[in-house]
Amino acid sequence: MKLLIEQRDEPLSCISESAGDGKKNMYLEGIYLQAGIRNANGRIYPPHIMEREVDKYRESHILKNKAFGETMHPQGPSINLDRVSHRCVSLIREGNNWIGKSIVADTPMGNIVKGLVECGGSLGVSSRALGSLREQNGVMMVQDDLSLRVAGDVVHDQSAPDAILRGIMESCDWIQDAVTGNWVMQEQIHETKKQLKKMSINEINEKKFMIFEHFLKSLNGGVSDYALNEGAPYYSLEASKARMAKEKTAREKKEAASASKKSDSAARAEHKANQSYRIARHIETEVGNHYPDSDGFEAIQHKLRKHEGIHPYDAIDHMNHAAKKHLGAKSFSDYVDQFHSDYAKDN
Helix, strand or coil, X not given: CEEEEEECCCCCEEEEEECCCCCEEEEEEEEEEECCCECCCCXXXXXXXXXXXXXXXXXXXXXXXXXXXXXXXXXXXXCCHHHEEEEEXXXXXXXXXXXXXXXXXXXXXXXXXXXXXXXXXXXXXXXXXXXXXXXXXXXXXXXXXXXXXXXXXXXXXXXHHHHHHHHHHHHCEEEECCCCCXXXXXXXXXXXXXXXXXXXXHHHHHHHHHHHHHHHHHHCCCCCHHHHHHCCCCCCHHHHHXXXXXXXXXXXXXXXXXXXXXXXXXXXXXXXXXXXXXXXXXHHHHHXXXXXXXXXXXXXXHHHHHHHCCCHXXXXXXXXHHHHHHCCCCCHHHHHHHHHHHHHHHC
16 A cells, blocks of 8 residues: 655644633634645545545544644654644534644743744645555546545645655555554565575574664654664664674673672682681690690680781681581580580590
8 A cells, every 4th residue: 555645735724712711722724635626646535435534534533532633744654742732622624624723832842833834834734544546547546445644734835845845755555563553664574574685593583673673663663763863774784783782792792791790609618718727726736735724715816916917806606616626516605615514425
C-alpha cells in the first residue's frame, strides 16, 4: 500500500471559543478532505470510499478523543505524540467536501501553531492515508483498500523540501505488521533482510535483539542514536560491526574488573586464614612460656599489634577465632583452661 498525502491550498480559518474554565481555546477549521474530483496530485477519491473511511475514523478516533494531528509532514502513517499540535473534534460532510474542526493543543507544537496564527500566518491542512492506486483515463483512482490514518496535519505553504519529502514517503510501499498492528515501509524490511544475509550466524545471534529493537523503533518512524550521530543506518553492516566491537571491549573490561574483584576477595580470604593460623601459634607459644604464673594475654596482645597490626581492643576477638579454628577450643580462655588441665595431668 502507498502512503497518500493530500495537501490543500485553502487556508484554515481560526476560531476562538471560550471554555468552561474561563479560558479561550483556539480552533482551526476548513476543508480537510475532498472526494469525487481530481485533486492537485492527479488522484480521485470515490465519494463512497471516502465516506466509509470518514465514518470509521470518526468512530475509532474522533469520538474517542484520539484524532491527533501533527505539524508538517511526519515520516509515516503513524502518530508521533511528541509532534502533536492539535486534535480533530469534528468532521462533517458538505457535498464532496469534509469540513474539519480541530482544537489546538497546549503542547510545544501546538504553541508554535498558536504563535503563527497570532502573528497573521496562513496555515493549511494535509491528510494521510494508506491505499493503492489504479490508472483510469489518465487519472489515478484510489482503490477500495483505502485506510484513512490522519484527517489533518497542519502545514504551511508547500516548499521544495516538503515536496521532496512527500515524494519520498509516497514512493514507498507500506505493509501492516501482524504483531504490532503498526505500518512499516517495505524498504525497511528489505534493508534489514539484506543486512542479515551479510552477517555470519554468530553475528546474527549476538545482534538479533538489537536488530529487532531497531525494527520496532522504525515502525513509528524512529531514528536511532547511531543514525543521528554517525549518519549511517542503525542496522548497516558497518554500524553493526562497530557496535559489536564496542560492546565486546566493554564486556571484556567488565569481565576483567569482575575477575580482579574476585582475585582481591580471594587474596583477602587467604590473608585472613594465614593470619588466624599465625595467631594460633602465638597463643600456643605465649601460654606455654608464661605458665603457670600467667596465661600470656598481654604478651600475645603485644605480638598481634607488632606483627599483625591488630589493635589491643580487637585482639581478644582474633584470639577467640584462632583458638576455635586451629586449637580445638571454644575460645581463648577455654584453651588456657584446657592447657592447664592437660599440663596438670602430665605432671
